[in-house]
Amino acid sequence: MVRYGMIIDLNRCIGCRSCAVVCKIVNSQPPGTWWQRVETVGSNEHMVPVGEYPNLSEVFLPIPCMHCENAPCVDVCPVGATWQREDGLVLVDFERCIGCRYCITACPYGVRQFNWQDPDENFKQGFERSGFEENWFAEGDYKYGYPKDHRTDDGRLVYTKTRPRGVVEKCTFCVQFVDQGIAPACVRGCPGNARIFGDLDDPGSEISKTLKDRAAFRLLEELGTEPKVFYIPPARKEGRGGVRYGEKI
Amino acid sequence: MGRKYDLAMGILAVLALIGVAAFIYQFQKGLILTNMRNPFSWGIYIAMWAFYVGTAAGGLVVSSAINIFGVKQLKPIAPVASLSAFIFAVAAMIMILPDIGRPERVFYMFIYPNPKSLLPWDFLVLSVYAVLSAVYTYVQLQPKIAERGISLPFGKTIMKKGDLTPAELENLRVKSERRAKALAPIALPFAILIHTVTAWVLATQLSRPWWYGGLLAPTFIAAALTAGPAVVILASLVVYGLREDLKPTYRLLAKVSAFSAVALLFMYYNDFFIRQWWDAGREYDALMLVLRDYLHIHAVEAVFLIAGIVILAKKYDTVSGLVAGSIAVNVGILAHRYLLIPPAYNLIPLRVPVVMAGESFEWQYPIAVGEVRGTLLNPEPVFVSYWNYIPSAVEMAITVGVFALISFVFLALMKALPVRE
Ligand code: SF4
Numbered sequence: 001m002v003r004y005g006m007i008i009d010l011n012r013c014i015g016c017r018s019c020a021v022v023c024k025i026v027n028s029q030p031p032g033t034w035w036q037r038v039e040t041v042g043s044n045e046h047m048v049p050v051g052e053y054p055n056l057s058e059v060f061l062p063i064p065c066m067h068c069e070n071a072p073c074v075d076v077c078p079v080g081a082t083w084q085r086e087d088g089l090v091l092v093d094f095e096r097c098i099g100c101r102y103c104i105t106a107c108p109y110g111v112r113q114f115n116w117q118d119p120d121e122n123f124k125q126g127f128e129r130s131g132f133e134e135n136w137f138a139e140g141d142y143k144y145g146y147p148k149d150h151r152t153d154d155g156r157l158v159y160t161k162t163r164p165r166g167v168v169e170k171c172t173f174c175v176q177f178v179d180q181g182i183a184p185a186c187v188r189g190c191p192g193n194a195r196i197f198g199d200l201d202d203p204g205s206e207i208s209k210t211l212k213d214r215a216a217f218r219l220l221e222e223l224g225t226e227p228k229v230f231y232i233p234p235a236r237k238e239g240r241g242g243v244r245y246g247e248k249i
Numbered sequence: 250m251g252r253k254y255d256l257a258m259g260i261l262a263v264l265a266l267i268g269v270a271a272f273i274y275q276f277q278k279g280l281i282l283t284n285m286r287n288p289f290s291w292g293i294y295i296a297m298w299a300f301y302v303g304t305a306a307g308g309l310v311v312s313s314a315i316n317i318f319g320v321k322q323l324k325p326i327a328p329v330a331s332l333s334a335f336i337f338a339v340a341a342m343i344m345i346l347p348d349i350g351r352p353e354r355v356f357y358m359f360i361y362p363n364p365k366s367l368l369p370w371d372f373l374v375l376s377v378y379a380v381l382s383a384v385y386t387y388v389q390l391q392p393k394i395a396e397r398g399i400s401l402p403f404g405k406t407i408m409k410k411g412d413l414t415p416a417e418l419e420n421l422r423v424k425s426e427r428r429a430k431a432l433a434p435i436a437l438p439f440a441i442l443i444h445t446v447t448a449w450v451l452a453t454q455l456s457r458p459w460w461y462g463g464l465l466a467p468t469f470i471a472a473a474l475t476a477g478p479a480v481v482i483l484a485s486l487v488v489y490g491l492r493e494d495l496k497p498t499y500r501l502l503a504k505v506s507a508f509s510a511v512a513l514l515f516m517y518y519n520d521f522f523i524r525q526w527w528d529a530g531r532e533y534d535a536l537m538l539v540l541r542d543y544l545h546i547h548a549v550e551a552v553f554l555i556a557g558i559v560i561l562a563k564k565y566d567t568v569s570g571l572v573a574g575s576i577a578v579n580v581g582i583l584a585h586r587y588l589l590i591p592p593a594y595n596l597i598p599l600r601v602p603v604v605m606a607g608e609s610f611e612w613q614y615p616i617a618v619g620e621v622r623g624t625l626l627n628p629e630p631v632f633v634s635y636w637n638y639i640p641s642a643v644e645m646a647i648t649v650g651v652f653a654l655i656s657f658v659f660l661a662l663m664k665a666l667p668v669r670e
């Protein structure tokens with residue numbers, strides 16, 4: 001049985017947010033919606049270290065959907081719109097979701113997002129608010145994103161470029177690519193090569209081998225959600241690649 | 250009653266229509282018209298849903314107390330009580346509609362129910378409860394309906410059976426009593442279930458320490474037994490007034506409400522104590538959030554509940570005392586329900602411990618709000634770790650509208666049905 005998972009190596013993450021941007025474009029996310037977030041741990045602003053000199057720390061933590069094995073969002077969904085596919089992907093059926101947002105309440109990782117309005121409206125508003133007079137994405141015009149609708153084998157709509165209003169969406173591990181045997185966009189788009197995607201049940205896969213060799217942790221493990229996204233903790237970097245502000249060199 | 254009644258109905262009708270218009274507007278534009286966003290995904294609609302579930306309790310608990318435990322004092326007001334149970338159960342279900350993004354799909358809960366989720370169960374017990382209390386009301390009123398009929402507007406009367414002999418009427422009375430007795434043991438468990446299941450919807454959420462835990466369901470029951478009888482007092486006062494023979498009834502209801510309010514406060518502060526004793530952790534932080542940001546709501550809750558307890562315990566034999574006390578406890582419970590929401594959301598579940606040289610703290614991972622806010626020169630962040638929720642105008646219009654609608658229907662039914670002696 002295939003069971004997909006991901007490793008994010010925090011030693012390699014440079015906090016560039018390329019994953020978030022490529023994810024946003026490829027999955028055609030409306031303004032204000034981000035399936036992938038990258039923040040600097042402990043800081044109010046990204047890329048600003050925390051602490052006081054010389055004890056500074058700057059760890060970047062990317063957060064996709066964890067595709068939890070024991071997913072609270074799947075448990076609470078009253079209509080089974082969110083479900084876990086056999087290969088471990090937790091998906092949302094846009095045609096089934098009633099928009100109750102119980103799953104947003106249940107997800108401990110804050111990855112689920114709601115379509116508060118029509119995407120066309122949202123784009124228009126987004127352009128206006130960021131100072132563009134004209135609406136660059138007038139109705140019917142080209143919009144960014146993977147162009148085709150994607151359905152699972154049993155016919156459930158899990159990706160569509162024009163989102164229906166009033167349903168929940170979230171990271172799908174790029175189901176439209178995974179079903180074609182291609183890795184998720186964030187894995188391919190990461191310039192630091194920080195991510196590994198693959199089959200956790202196959203002992204020969206790169207992800208399984210890496211998990212065997214390296215100490216990895218998962219977020220909020222104490223909640224029993226059994227996330228399938230693993231993190232390799234950042235090692236303390238001393239005198240390597242850093243800038244030293246001492247008086248003498 | 251005539252002029253005043255018409256005026257009240259007129260105002261309620263206008264408010265209800267505004268609410269309906271607001272709902273249609275929200276249905277067209279989406280929930281963007283509310284002030285809920287991704288980090289704060291449930292708001293006043295869900296608080297009102299929990300409130301109505303609570304107020305729906307009184308009715309059936311009262312009427313079944315008569316038939317199961319033989320509390321005879323409550324008998325005269327039983328039909329009013331079960332009718333209020335019906336109205337508020339329906340109100341709770343209506344309250345869900347504006348909250349969901351796709352109200353036209355709400356029936357999916359029945360076609361594709363997920364048994365692990367508690368929402369379909371809640372919907373199920375609420376609908377059964379609504380049907381049961383409607384049937385219960387009818388059964389109790391059956392003899393009177395046969396005698397006097399249901400009076401429709403414009404002076405028409407239906408279902409009146411004028412040709413019944415006194416013997417037949419007596420027969421009907423006995424039958425109605427027997428049926429009511431049989432229904433009571435079925436209805437009472439559902440009266441309890443609606444609160445427990447509603448509480449479980451929230452209390453099972455491990456990611457929300459403000460709700461999570463075993464104490465939420467008992468506090469929901471206590472809140473229901475506070476608000477329910479108080480609502481029945483108000484409804485009976487409207488219908489019967491403070492009649493001499495009803496005084497023991499009001500007294501009993503006032504006592505039940507006051508006592509439950511005491512129990513509620515006890516459980517609440519018991520929970521507060523345990524949370525604060527730990528001095529750290531998510532449960533403690535949730536409490537600190539209440540004390541820091543929502544102290545005013547908590548103050549309303551505590552002050553009104555305590556005032557209500559005192560008034561109901563002392564002044565249960567005057568109209569003003571009963572009205573003031575019942576309204577006070579209901580305001581207190583309303584604030585209690587509202588306070589369910591903000592501390593649950595503003596404590597973001599994904600918190601990363603940051604340990605620095607001299608300090609350590611839990612850092613909340615920000616959540617994308619779902620829209621672009623601000624302007625080019627004054628942009629507002631897309632990722633936030635705190636959401637200052639205040640219900641929007643549309644949310645208020647819908648909330649008030651639902652209340653006006655159910656009050657309208659309640660008053661209309663009170664006039665139509667032969668509930669009076
Ligand atoms: S991270 Fe959240 S949305 Fe993703 S599977 Fe887990 S609970 Fe569900």
Ligand code: SF4
Pocket residue numbers: 076077078079080081082092096097098099100101102103104167168
């Ligand atoms: S919002 Fe949609 S996916 Fe989430 S719990 Fe409700 S129906 Fe399920």
